[in-house]
Amino acid sequence: MTTRRSARLTARAETKPAGSESTSMPPPSTPVSRSRKRKAISPPAGSGESLPAAPSTPKRRAQKSAAPAPTTPPLVPQHTPSAVRLIAEPAVGTNAPLLSPETSRVAAVKPSLEAVTPSRLRGPTTATILADACAHLVATEPRLKALVDAHHCRIFSPEGLAEKIDPFESLASGIISQQVSGAAAKAIKARFVDLFDQEAAAAEATTATASRKFPTPSQVAAASIERLRGAGLSQRKAEYIQGLAEKFSSGELTAGLLADAPYDEVLEKLIAVRGLGQWSVEMFACFGLKRMDVFSTGDLGVQRGMAAFAGRDVSKLKAKGGGNKWKYMSEQEMLDMAAPFSPYRSVFMWYMWRVEETDISTLE
Helix, strand or coil: CHHHHHHHHHHHHHHCCCCCCCCCCCCCCCCCCCCCCCCCCCCCCCCCCCCCCCCCCCCCCCCCCCCCCCCCCCCCCCCCHHHCEECCCCCCCCCCCEECCCCCCEEECCCEHHHCCHHHHHCCECCCHHHHHHHHHHHHCHHHHHHHHHCCCHHHCHHHHCCCECHHHHHHHHHHHCCCCHHHHHHHHHHHHHHHCHHHHHHHHCCCCCCCCCCCHHHHHHCCHHHHHCCCCCHHHHHHHHHHHHHHHCCCCCHHHHHHCCHHHHHHHHHCCCCCCHHHHHHHHHHHCCCCCCCCCCCHHHHHHHHHHCCCCHHHHHHHHCCCCCCCCCHHHHHHHHHHHCCCHHHHHHHHHHHCCCCCCCCC
16 A cells, blocks of 8 residues: 555656646736737746737728818908998997097997907998898888889998098087078088188188088187177077087087987987977987987978878878978878888988988988
């Protein structure tokens, strides 16, 4: 028994690898993570072995990138940026650049096209507002198309909206024009300017050219009533214009206020000035401030044009009406007829003057 056991032990000893010291199993090797980008593995030091080169990844054939699709160039206004401005919403504010009556500098103006963000360009601009207004008028009443095609409403055109307005001059000119013919109003205004601008008057006398400059509010406020009457003004009109000048020179009225204030506030402020009635202020808001939604029921020319456009015989109504203020159409009828044309009633009113060819040259 002893001999057989010794033989088995001897055989086992011969099969064990040389240099092994333990019969325990080595710990399992840590599996190599299969990440996309494998780290290079170095062979054991002193082994003299080199790892086989990693198979090269076949290069993909470079694909030609498709040519970019041509982009449509952005629409560019047909007017120069300096001439195109983003303007007030039609029913809201003033659209004319207003001058300070004392300095003749632009005191209130809507931002230029260069100063606004692209998102704000979606609003009306001086280049588009008249076309928008006419499109609204014709869509509301197709019969207006013939009038729109025949007459260009310059005051709300890009060139009309680019004109700088001196609010003091505009309001004073309105007072001068009250109850006189257009020719008489122009002559009186020219003499009024000459009272304060002797250089222009002298140049005109010698046929030289000189630009006439309307006097500032402070100049008119300091002048005597007698001097103002020398231009051909009545006593009352001279007082009205001097009172208006005092409002501007004191700062009670400013270009900024007239530009930014709501329409009702503008009416209230100006009607409080002696010599400025409802009609005068409405005409100033339309032709001076270039507000788009002004409508005057007190204008006889507008009333007559609306009656004719509605198919009424204005000749018979004139003969029958006598001194009746509403001889052609009642005030409520005018308001009801004009309402659908808001917020462009100023433009609608202008075309109603055209129906009967009413002379509004002194207003424009």
